[in-house]
Amino acid sequence: MLRIMRRVSTTAYLALLLTASSLSAQTESPKLVVLIVVDQMRADYIKRFQHQWNAGLKRLVDDGAWFQQAAYPYFQTNTCVGHSTIATGSLPESHGIVGNNWYDRAESRLRACADDPEGRLLTYDNPVDATQGPGSLLVPTLGDELRAQAGARVVSMSMKPRVGVMLAGHRADMALWRQETAWVTSAAYAAAPVPFVARFLDANPVADDLGEIWSRAMPEDTYLFDGSVDVSRPFDGWATGLPHPLVGRDESADQLFYDKWAASPLSNDYLGRLAIVAVNELDLGQREATDYLALGLSALDWAGHRFGPKSHEVQDVLFRLDLMLGRLLDDLDAAVGPDRYVVALSADHGVTPIPERRARLADAGRIPAQRIVDAAEAAMREEFGPGEYVAQFEEQDFYFAPGVYARLLADPSALAAVSGAIEAIVGVAKVYRGDTIRERRDTGDSIERALARGYYPGRSGDLLVVLRPYWTTSTNAAGHGTSYGYDTRVPILFMGAGVTPGHYLAEVTPADIAPTLAEIVGITLARTDGRVLTEALDNP
Incomplete structure (x- = not known):
């Protein structure tokens, strides 16, 4: 009886080892990602x-x-x-x-x-x-x-x-x-x-x-x-x-x-x-x-x-x-x-x-980025007089020179005039405020939510310029950089x-x-x- 029990114990132990080895092989983490x-x-x-x-x-x-x-x-x-x-x-x-790239204000x-x-x-x-x-x-x-x-x-x-x-x-x-x-x-x-x-x-x-x-x-x-x-x-x-x-x-x-x-x-x-x-x-x-x-x-x-x-x-x-x-x-x-x-x-x-190829079938086009800058500068001069007010326009991020955006926030009609001048350009859909976009992360429309998820204070623009679908400011034949599909x-x-x-x-x-x-x-x-x-x- 003792020998039989020992044989059973040995058999069970070997089976346990084989099972453990098999499970280990199945669950072992990969060695290279x-x-x-x-x-x-x-x-x-x-x-x-x-x-x-x-x-x-x-x-x-x-x-x-x-x-x-x-x-x-x-x-x-x-x-x-x-x-x-x-x-x-x-x-x-x-x-x-x-x-x-982004504009380093400092x-x-x-x-x-x-x-x-x-x-x-x-x-x-x-x-x-x-x-x-x-x-x-x-x-x-x-x-x-x-x-x-x-x-x-x-x-x-x-x-x-x-x-x-x-x-x-x-x-x-x-x-x-x-x-x-x-x-x-x-x-x-x-x-x-x-x-x-x-x-x-x-x-x-x-x-x-x-x-x-x-x-x-x-x-x-x-x-x-x-x-x-x-x-x-x-x-x-x-x-x-x-x-x-x-x-x-x-x-x-x-x-x-x-x-x-x-x-x-x-x-x-x-x-x-x-x-x-x-x-x-x-x-x-x-x-x-x-x-x-x-x-x-x-x-x-x-x-x-x-x-x-x-x-x-x-x-x-x-x-x-x-x-x-x-x-x-x-x-x-x-x-x-x-x-x-x-x-x-x-x-x-x-x-x-x-x-240019898409435009043969539907609404599409190309906007020189400088056209957007010029429209904003012209609107600013109408509001505040001669000067240079824009620091950088990079992708959708629009940056004003130091102190300019604070002046615009203090003068809502001037801010509306600048935003309106940009939005009047054919191909521009809407201009959003960077300082308030994070409030729209979960409550805004799909574009507002996308802008909020991509916004980082101090790095993102004062204004965020969104073009219509199939429009671009890229100088390449084909570009990217939007939340369109x-x-x-x-x-x-x-x-x-x-x-x-x-x-x-x-x-x-x-x-x-x-x-x-x-x-x-x-x-x-x-x-x-x-x-x-x-x-x-x-x-x-």
């Missing part, structure tokens, strides 16, 4: 173009959790704002990034969101005279919390300073972006250039692509819409449709060449190759800690600005992005393991149709460890991405404006 932000990727691009994809984007859509009703809830849909929202899980009213100058006097640039190429870093970001990012709570190694890379910085957060083991013609990082992240990055850049100089031709990767008849956009605004030396030569002036590797290269699919491919080098060099996802890899992919934004959302250039960037992401996911499967990482993909904003609606895709695949129709925002990833990897974010998307988690 991969955050991919595709600059200017509209939500409707997936349904419109997914029939052209067969690799990475297709895998994310087919095997991941696809949130089809994702939209930003604020007005200022621009690059720095979107990346900050995704990285922190907070809205501009909390994280403080209200635009790519210094009487336009301040870029990544300007940071403490962030001396370290260059891998030519010397660059600038300071950039995370000083303007007022809350920690997912990467910051992973590093603090879980010992993560944090990597961020992009073509744009404001993207590389905001995805990196306040601390990173590697952060890389381009400034002018150089690859750089900031003293906020490193004391010296990272050796393996320097080796990769030396072995793969961008100038090697001088003279390459960006041509269609698919047969021309498989692209939708016209191949030549007559109202596009191509780079010097480019036609209104593909193919495009990657050359500078006098066929040199100058700033024009680098700008063209960055707008081509080659820049995405380059970062994809560097990403897997970083995974292998830093053992990302191959340690006990959960690491963080962020990729900001900007080629689509530059191509979309020049040629618009219905161009062959946009479709070609997406087609080649699909291939690049396919290679990256295959490499992550091999290096980390297919069940040991989680991917989130989204975008920082959408894009408006080119107004073509700018706010973006994809959200999750795939990998902890994710339940499926197509989801709940109304969500990109501020939900960081809280959801935090829940998957088992860390806590102190404060977010987003929520955990429990409907797409294996073990909510």
Whole structure:
């Protein structure tokens, strides 16, 4: 009897060990978070173009959790704002990034969101005279919390300073972006250039692509819409449709060449190759800690600005992005393991149709920003006499010179006259007061609520100028930066460890991405404006 009991006890113990091991394998946190932000990727691009994809984007859509009703809830849909929202899980009213630039009243100058006097640039190429870093970001990012709570190694890379910085957060083991013609990082992240990055850049100089031709990767008849956009605004030396030569002036590797290269699919491919080098060099996802890899992919934004959302250039960037992401996911499967990482993909904003093309069908147009400034100045002179009263007009934010707005608040009829002068311009919908907009956060109409969620005292404008749908002040062929659906609606895709695949129709925002990833990897974010998307988690 004793021997039988011992055999039963041994059998039960072994069964318990096997069960515990199985549960552990099922509930183990992923060892790598991969955050991919595709600059200017509209939500409707997936349904419109997914029939052209067969690799990475297709895998994310087919095997991941696809949130089809994702939209930003604020007005200022621009690059720095979107990346900050995704990285922190907070809205501009909390994280403080209200635009790519805002007027610094204390210094009487336009301040870029990544300007940071403490962030001396370290260059891998030519010397660059600038300071950039995370000083303007007022809350920690997912990467910051992973590093603090879980010992993560944090990597961020992009073509744009404001993207590389905001995805990196306040601390990173590697952060890389381009400034002018150089690859750089900031003293906020490193004391010296990272050796393996320097080796990769030396072995793969961008100038090697001088003279390459960006041509269609698919047969021309498989692209939708016209191949030549007559109202596009191509780079010097480019036609209104593909193919495009990657050359500078006098066929040199100058700033024009680098700008063209960055707008081509080659820049995405380059970062994809560097990403897997970083995974292998830093053992990302191959340690006990959960690491963080962020990729900001900007080629689509530059191509979309020049040629618009219905161009062959946009479709070609997406087609080649699909291939690049396919290679990256295959490499992550091999290096980390297919069940040991989680991917989130989204975008920082959408894009408006080119107004000159839209105007052939409906109300649309373009307003020179100076026209709005001139109208306000003229109204101010009528009220207060000669002088210069406007300090800056940036996106929707309208800033007066010191003391001027206080005078307007003390004289409601003068304030009404200035607002009325701006609203009289064809294409302007309404002018809102910045100092009272936060009162409308939960009670106003949809535009007032969006303006309030994007307002931060001391950084946002005195007045907030809202244009009618399909109108823009952008000098690009196609712009963005409003709370209209073509700018706010973006994809959200999750795939990998902890994710339940499926197509989801709940109304969500990109501020939900960081809280959801935090829940998957088992860390806590102190404060977010987003929520955990429990409907797409294996073990909510």
